[in-house]
Amino acid sequence: MNQKDAIYSQPKTKVNDFCFDEAVAQVFPDMIQRSVPGYSTIIDNIGLIAQRYAQTNTNLYDLGCSLGAASLAMRRSVKQQNCQIIAVDNSQAMVEKCQLHLNAFKSDIPVNVICDDILDTKIENASVVVLNFTMQFIPPAHRASLIKKIYDGMKPGGVLILSEKIRHENELANELVIDLHHEFKRNNGYSELEISQKRSAIENVMLIDSVQEHQTRLAKTGFKNFVMWFCCFNFTSMLVTK
Template sequence: MSNKDTIFSAPINKIGDFTFDERVAEVFPDMIQRSVPGYSNIISAIGMLAERFAKPHSKVYDLGCSLGAATLSMRRHIEQEGCEIIAVDNSAAMVERCKLHINAYRSETPVTVVEADIRNIEIEDASVVVLNFTLQFLSPEDRVTLLKKIHAGLRTGGILILSEKYVFEDETANELLIDLHHDFKRANGYSELEISQKRSAIENVMRPDSIQSHKARFEEIGFSSNEVWFQCFNFGSMFAIK
């Protein structure tokens, strides 16, 4: 069972940038469930999409795997022979706990957990690639470079699953969806102080794009099809098929 997220519950004099350190890894399941609307639905459906798109003797990548929720969901659903899941995260604390989660369950589908920067990972012979709330932490230039690398490493007909927080070009809609997200966090027990301090910590390291920006980038890179398959407030998930 996850520890409760109380990282921002007391006043902090100087709020630094948010990092996926030991403290965050310790409370991450609670933090993400209480902060990201629809997270459980997304994780479940990632497994369903992997079941549909994973091909025999191919590789499946979970880039920015954190504690391995998407990896475990895919492993439960993938039945194709010879598939290998490669889960990557640059946080040592996350990788250490992810390995414990992966090793707690037996499966025919092998999983390799790698501590590395996802920008330096080679993508090859992939049928499924997952970026679950990860791309938004990269610079705009690095996003394009990584997506091009993923496209090149995917088999024809392979799928990229991209979950992100979104900004909206309509200012009224954007503000409403931000307010609804904050209501969601309040309903899950976060105080005004926690919401405010977390927002201050994360605003310099997480830079969301609009859905239109994501779609334009997919098309420019050469994906044959892309669409939003899930959205709740200003969070959602898209697919892009090569």
């Protein structure tokens, strides 16, 4: 049974930087559903997109897999033969629970769950790569090289699915979607204290780009056919192909 997220429900003398530790792993399903609008829709459609683009005898990567929701969606949907899912996260707590979740679903598609820094993970023979709310936690100086590594390790016709919290270039628009997101969290039971302390916790570790910055980086690498297929407030999911 999923635990309720109450990590920031009590006043803290010092709000430490957010990290994916054991406490977060315990409440992550509740946290993500109450914090990210459309998360279930994104996960379901990652499965459908992977079903469309997966190629026989290739690897499907879930980079920054957390508890494995995207991996599970791909495992349920992909029908191509001899595919393997490689799920990677640098949090041992997340990896352990991810493995348990994936073990509970029987499938012909094997999943290799790895505890590693995705900046060090080798990408090869890939037809699908998923970065589901992962890039925003990568240091900005390393984002272009990560995208280049993914591109170089991808088969022609492969797809990269990139979900991110985004920053709008227009300041008024940015303030509007932030306010709407906070209202979304209030409607899901988070208090003003929780919203404030969580915002303080992530401000130094979640460094977000605009859609234009993502699109420019992807295009410079060689990716094409940019599609923003989901957007709600300041959350989006995009795809590009090689």
